Amino acid sequence: MSYQERGILVSMLIFFLFFRFCTSIDTITLTRPVKDGDILVSNGESFALGFFSPANSSNRYVGIWYNKVSEQTVVWVANRDTPITNSSGILSVDKTGNLVLHEKGQSFVFWTTNVSGVVANDVFSAQLLDSGNLVLFQGEVYSWQSFDHPSNTLLPGMKLGLDRKAGLNRVVTSWKSSWNPGVGDYSYKMEFVGSTQLFLYKGNMTRIWRAGSWTGRGWSGVPGMTKDYIFNTSNYINNADEVVVFFLMLNSSIFSRLVVTESGTVDRLTWHEADRKWIGFWSHPKDQCDGYNHCGPFGFCDPYKSVTFECDCLPGYEPQSLQDWYIRDGSKGCKRKVGTQMCQVGDGFVELAHVMVPDTSTARVNMSLGLKACEELCLRDCTCMGYASADISKAAWDGGCITWLGDMIDTKTFSDGGQTFYVRVEAAELGTSYALLILIFIFSKLNFSF
Ligand SMILES: *[C@@H]1O[C@H](CO)[C@@H](O)[C@H](O)[C@H]1NC(C)=O
Numbered sequence: 001m002s003y004q005e006r007g008i009l010v011s012m013l014i015f016f017l018f019f020r021f022c023t024s025i026d027t028i029t030l031t032r033p034v035k036d037g038d039i040l041v042s043n044g045e046s047f048a049l050g051f052f053s054p055a056n057s058s059n060r061y062v063g064i065w066y067n068k069v070s071e072q073t074v075v076w077v078a079n080r081d082t083p084i085t086n087s088s089g090i091l092s093v094d095k096t097g098n099l100v101l102h103e104k105g106q107s108f109v110f111w112t113t114n115v116s117g118v119v120a121n122d123v124f125s126a127q128l129l130d131s132g133n134l135v136l137f138q139g140e141v142y143s144w145q146s147f148d149h150p151s152n153t154l155l156p157g158m159k160l161g162l163d164r165k166a167g168l169n170r171v172v173t174s175w176k177s178s179w180n181p182g183v184g185d186y187s188y189k190m191e192f193v194g195s196t197q198l199f200l201y202k203g204n205m206t207r208i209w210r211a212g213s214w215t216g217r218g219w220s221g222v223p224g225m226t227k228d229y230i231f232n233t234s235n236y237i238n239n240a241d242e243v244v245v246f247f248l249m250l251n252s253s254i255f256s257r258l259v260v261t262e263s264g265t266v267d268r269l270t271w272h273e274a275d276r277k278w279i280g281f282w283s284h285p286k287d288q289c290d291g292y293n294h295c296g297p298f299g300f301c302d303p304y305k306s307v308t309f310e311c312d313c314l315p316g317y318e319p320q321s322l323q324d325w326y327i328r329d330g331s332k333g334c335k336r337k338v339g340t341q342m343c344q345v346g347d348g349f350v351e352l353a354h355v356m357v358p359d360t361s362t363a364r365v366n367m368s369l370g371l372k373a374c375e376e377l378c379l380r381d382c383t384c385m386g387y388a389s390a391d392i393s394k395a396a397w398d399g400g401c402i403t404w405l406g407d408m409i410d411t412k413t414f415s416d417g418g419q420t421f422y423v424r425v426e427a428a429e430l431g432t433s434y435a436l437l438i439l440i441f442i443f444s445k446l447n448f449s450f
């Protein structure tokens, strides 16, 4: 070996050692499992994976947390409902190509990815990506990823909603409590009846809050989502493969996460390094009007109506029960005003501004109709109670048509933002407002001086 060759060899060795020393391991393989105490760190050092115990608990869970955030913030948990009670846990990739969690020397499986379709002689591995996604590979293709199985947190790039091909609806669910990451009561999920909407549920039956339908620039119930938001608000996809929403930070050095809390709120939080704490960006439900169906069918909620009752009836409707209204219980909602003759000649619409449109479960959507055609469609159908534009993303064009064919529930108004909503009323109802307008007009022209 020449002097030169030896030089090259030595520098290669130094490079290799240096590389080994500096590069953290981000991969689990057949021969390299993760034992309790080991930590995987993603390539860009953004996320870490290992065993942890929540505060006030001695149970051991496999989780993923931010590597660069000083307050340990767990964003994903594998064995949510099956903790290990001592430090003998091992997470490994097995011969069937699955991630499995068990105790040293024991066969009981605490948690597994449980994917089938193994190709013999494939090389299996799992890698923690810098996005915080733990991905299981069969050779070159991925067979499972943690992003498809959210815990209580939605990270940038994670999709919420339906993968049509896999039949997988990704739902974010709260922890049971701050010391128990088990699947809790609250879930944030997409539903596809009528037009796609996002809901916060308690249990499987009770809707707590409706983030609403996609308006083309955000969710109808989150009016703060504007163009200069901290993340790209145009990432809603509805095609043959999927109906999903995800967020991507415009400035990737800002840590932002959405979390469904065990107290039943959906919070968006941002890490402030200077104060070393998570700061609330927004949180829902935030007022009475956020409570799902707070003012009942055909009612609407106005949180800015100071002092008096926040519930009101849509134009053309009156309280179902005046007594309930008197004690400020709006839950039974409103009914058509007594004596109204709907679907006669001369029906029309009253415009409401800055509205979160009603629950679209009872609505129909046609994206190829404009607003004028939408009005005509609604007028032609006696069961149509109201309409609105389905896409308000472009200021110059109100595109798409939503028509409501049943109860209109969970409508509310904002001080700003929202959209215009058109409520069907009978001719007489329009008559009164026209008469009023004409009177005002006449008075202004006559220039009375009292
Ligand atoms: C842990 O327990 C202490 C004492 O009961 C309590 O003050 C604290 O809030 C708990 N921490 C969490 C995260 O639950």
Ligand SMILES: *[C@@H]1O[C@H](CO)[C@@H](O)[C@H](O)[C@H]1NC(C)=O
Residues within 6 Å of the ligand: 085, 086, 087, 088, 103, 106
């Ligand atoms: C951990 O607990 C299991 C039972 O839950 C037991 O079988 C095992 O021996 C324990 N391991 C250690 C190292 O204590």
Ligand SMILES: *[C@@H]1O[C@H](CO)[C@@H](O)[C@H](O)[C@H]1NC(C)=O
Residues within 6 Å of the ligand: 109, 112, 114
């Ligand atoms: C794996 O999936 C199969 C089929 O869905 C199911 O029957 C089995 O219980 C699962 N095993 C585990 C350990 O979750």
Ligand SMILES: *[C@@H]1O[C@H](CO)[C@@H](O)[C@H](O)[C@H]1NC(C)=O
Residues within 6 Å of the ligand: 204, 205
């Ligand atoms: C809620 O969902 C769980 C799990 O899917 C199921 O076992 C339970 O029966 C459901 N409860 C109701 C009231 O539907």
Ligand SMILES: *[C@@H]1O[C@H](CO)[C@@H](O)[C@H](O)[C@H]1NC(C)=O
Residues within 6 Å of the ligand: 232, 233, 234, 235, 250
């Ligand atoms: C937002 O996302 C859309 C669609 O993915 C993309 O075309 C656009 O460039 C993004 N905008 C920014 C500012 O990242």
Ligand SMILES: *[C@@H]1O[C@H](CO)[C@@H](O)[C@H](O)[C@H]1NC(C)=O
Residues within 6 Å of the ligand: 251, 252, 253, 254
């Ligand atoms: C991104 O955020 C970091 C940290 O808040 C800030 O220092 C930086 O100036 C931001 N970059 C841009 C392009 O806004």
Ligand SMILES: *[C@@H]1O[C@H](CO)[C@@H](O)[C@H](O)[C@H]1NC(C)=O
Residues within 6 Å of the ligand: 365, 366, 367, 368, 369
């Ligand atoms: C939408 O409206 C157009 C024009 O009236 C019509 O041709 C089309 O069938 C409608 N689509 C649906 C899904 O109703």
